[in-house]
Amino acid sequence: MPELVRDLSEEQLLARIFPLLPSGSSTLVGPGDDAAVVAAPDGRFVVSTDVLVEDRHFVRSWSSGEDVGWRAAMQNLADVAAMGARPTSLVVSLVVPGDVEVDWVTGFARGLALACAEVGAAVVGGDLSGGDAVVAAVTVHGDLEGRAPVLRSGARPGDVVAHAGVLGRSAAGLELLREGRPDVGEALVTAFLRPDPPLEAGLEAARAGATSMMDVSDGLVRDAGRIARASGVVLDLDAPGTALAEDLAAVRVAADALGRDATTWVLTGGEDHGMLATFPDGDLPAGFRRVGRVVATAPGSSGPVTVEGAPAAVGGGWDHFSG
Ligand SMILES: [Mg+2]
Known part of the structure; x- marks a missing residue:
């Protein structure tokens, strides 16, 4: 029997996820505290958010957890890059039904990490909740490195x-x-x-x-x-x-x-x-x-x-x- 999300406590599930999350050079305080602290050397930060909803933006029979994690990160990273900014950090909220396999969730975290690795962005925090369908909400921050944003x-x-x-x-x-x-x-x-x-x-x-x-x-x-x-x-x-x-x-x-x-x-x-x-x-x-x-x-x-x-x-x- 595959291990399901409902077989684990939230703390146990987080303990599986945390080691998989990507870190980045802009992170001053990472996951584990009440909030993260991220450097914004430019004095401004670019921010955007996007949500993926199961059966609306993806179906689990086509997309692995890794696919959904990759896509959730990448569409946010692209929004920041399109402003001419370097993506620095993501916060990720994941709603996941109890009958989803734990492997799907750890795959999701690996997908986030793979996408973030392309630009050295970190996942610095987020939230985890039960629900009726998988929902992945990602907020991304970016650094303009002294440039004007491209509008x-x-x-x-x-x-x-x-x-x-x-x-x-x-x-x-x-x-x-x-x-x-x-x-x-x-x-x-x-x-x-x-x-x-x-x-x-x-x-x-x-x-x-x-x-x-x-x-x-x-x-x-x-x-x-x-x-x-x-x-x-x-x-x-x-x-x-x-x-x-x-x-x-x-x-x-x-x-x-x-x-x-x-x-x-x-x-x-x-x-x-x-x-x-x-x-x-x-x-x-x-x-x-x-x-x-x-x-x-x-x-x-x-x-x-x-x-x-x-x-x-x-x-x-x-x-x-x-x-
Ligand atoms: Mg866009």
């Missing part, structure tokens, strides 16, 4: 739109799982279960003078629209067949197998958490590729996002995001 509102006409990371892979992986065809693209399924955005690219972008940035959690077109609206400009994307050829190639086999449109996945698929940024015209920092340009809003224009100057309506199913 969504700074894109200017003439800037280049660039992206670091992958697009459409997570959406393709999710569809493969839904259709019971994970064998068609195991790398895509992994991209959904454990998105692996280039967090350092967010810091690089800030150092290189990015004028705006966010991580792509809801799809390129939708999130480009958010930058465009915040900045009062239009983001005109380059032809996907050229600018996004690599992403299209990566999801092509899965799209063909399921009878889906690869371009739709790449333009509208979310949860890859890559960095979408705008830069003054010139060389792009390492990891970024050009995906479009920023243009001024014209009177009566077709919306905040266009593709080669035309209303964002190719590929089907995503033009409503441009309105």
